Amino acid sequence: MYEPLTEQKAIALAVRLGLFGKDALLSCQEIGDGNLNLVFRIVNERTNDSIIIKQALPYAKVVGESWPLTLKRATIESQALRTFASYVPQYVPKVYYSDESLAITVMEDLSHLQIARRGLIEGKTFPKLSEHIGEFIAKTAFYTSDFGMNQQQKKKLAQQFTNPELCKITEDLVFTDPFFDHDTNNFEAELRADVEQLGQDDVLKCETAKLKRLFLTKADVLLHGDLHTGSIFASDDETKVIDPEFAFYGPIGFDLGQFFANLLLNALARDERDREPLFHHIEKTWNVFVRTFSELWRESDEPYAQISGVLQDVLHDAKIEAIGFAGCEVIRRTIGLAHVADVDELPLERRLDAKRHALRLGRALIVQREQLPIQAIKQLVQQTVH
Ligand code: ADP
Ligand code: MG
Ligand code: MG
Ligand code: MG
Structure with a gap:
């Protein structure tokens, strides 16, 4: 079932998916500066390992709820990243997980760039x-x-x-x-x-x-x-x-x-x-x-x-x-x-x-x-x- 994530819910999701080790100490920040979507950065404070969870909203963030926008774009995005990775893995973030109903793509954190x-x-x-x-x-x-x-x-x-x-x-x-x-x-x-x-x-x-x-x-x-x-x-x-x-x-x-x-x-x-x-x-x-x-x-x-x-x-x-x-x-x-x-x-x-x-x-x-x-x-x- 779709629901927009909060920073706390993004952490719970990362734990549920087993994306970090058991004793991880996780913090999360929404860092999206784009027009359309939420982007959460989750960091294990003990190891500095990190991931990104990008989630589509059912509307365009820049305009607001008056501009509905399909959640299917999250699936298009994760599939495109995977397709591109099969030809040019060096030029796209690794996709770790995606979920169509939550409209999320979990991917490599590129914050060093x-x-x-x-x-x-x-x-x-x-x-x-x-x-x-x-x-x-x-x-x-x-x-x-x-x-x-x-x-x-x-x-x-x-x-x-x-x-x-x-x-x-x-x-x-x-x-x-x-x-x-x-x-x-x-x-x-x-x-x-x-x-x-x-x-x-x-x-x-x-x-x-x-x-x-x-x-x-x-x-x-x-x-x-x-x-x-x-x-x-x-x-x-x-x-x-x-x-x-x-x-x-x-x-x-x-x-x-x-x-x-x-x-x-x-x-x-x-x-x-x-x-x-x-x-x-x-x-x-x-x-x-x-x-x-x-x-x-x-x-x-x-x-x-x-x-x-x-x-x-x-x-x-x-x-x-x-x-x-x-x-x-x-x-x-x-x-x-x-x-x-x-x-x-x-x-x-x-x-x-x-x-x-x-x-x-x-x-x-x-x-x-x-x-x-x-x-x-x-x-x-x-x-x-x-
Ligand atoms: P939108 O579709 O809303 O434009 P983007 O995918 O462009 O979303 O992401 C918005 C912002 O979130 C980026 O400009 C960047 O600052 C941050 N971001 C997105 N993906 C990553 C990533 N894999 N690693 C680190 N930061 C990211
Ligand atoms: Mg930013
Ligand atoms: Mg963008
Ligand atoms: Mg975009």
Whole structure:
């Protein structure tokens, strides 16, 4: 039977599950800073062993009980973590236990690492971040695609990751509301004219409609679905991806695009001279993705895989999607419901500059995505200053 855990109940659960030794002295703290769920950290004070229990609530915490949200997302999350672990165990927390009726995932405590968004805001570089995320995306994408797994099994896996409620959040908040005058939007009064201009931009809206349609229809690979820098724990040498409750079968470029967008938003929040590490991360993620995905492609049993031009076509689509989805994410994080701390923590004048720049950059990424090489994103940032 479902009930929301308290710190005391989380400890009792950990004891009941035998997750710690008999003489453990347990303490617990709710540390969740996300929008949707509870996160309990339980520590054995005698040994310093620790675990995390993440629990879904039957509503979105950020909005409150007026926004009901399926508990099934906890099952999607634990299944996605386990699926990713079968390909890239080094990049996800270990799952120790999960319970569908309680909507919990019990997992490895990653508190020795830092949420990448927070570290990037502090000016950290995380030198391995792009190598690791490029490999994470390439391997999970390839091995869950029709070129990397049995095509009948893939259809079953895609069914298991049918995630309509969480996909709807993305369909509304990323692809729709920011481009229409919707009451979920959230922006400074000073940006009213800029937002209205977006709403009247039929060229832009036609392109975002195409991207939304891809998101709705292209069941290509298993995606994380919410791969912003707040879903990544990092240090100088380790990277772990958390929070895949939005996982579903979708277009190959989506996770790349969300990751790029969040790096770009961090770049826009910095002085111009400090942006280089972010551009470097974008290019390196892409290069590692292409290299790793192309190496795996040689293993494919699909008869068309070795036909000249097929891999190039897949990678070309991935690039166009990544840039277009990045544009949508940049815009929605600027004027939509959920923002990023990178920009929101700036003082008003700098924030307004960064946000106006973000809107121009987002638009340019979307409408130029077919012609733009990844290496040109950096110039595009410069070209959209005014
Ligand atoms: P939400 O879905 O609500 O966004 P997250 O999975 O992103 O929840 O977790 C929210 C926060 O809880 C993270 O930003 C992090 O501070 C903490 N957290 C989540 N998982 C772990 C973990 N495995 N180890 C340590 N801290 C964690
Ligand atoms: Mg926290
Ligand atoms: Mg989160
Ligand atoms: Mg989440």
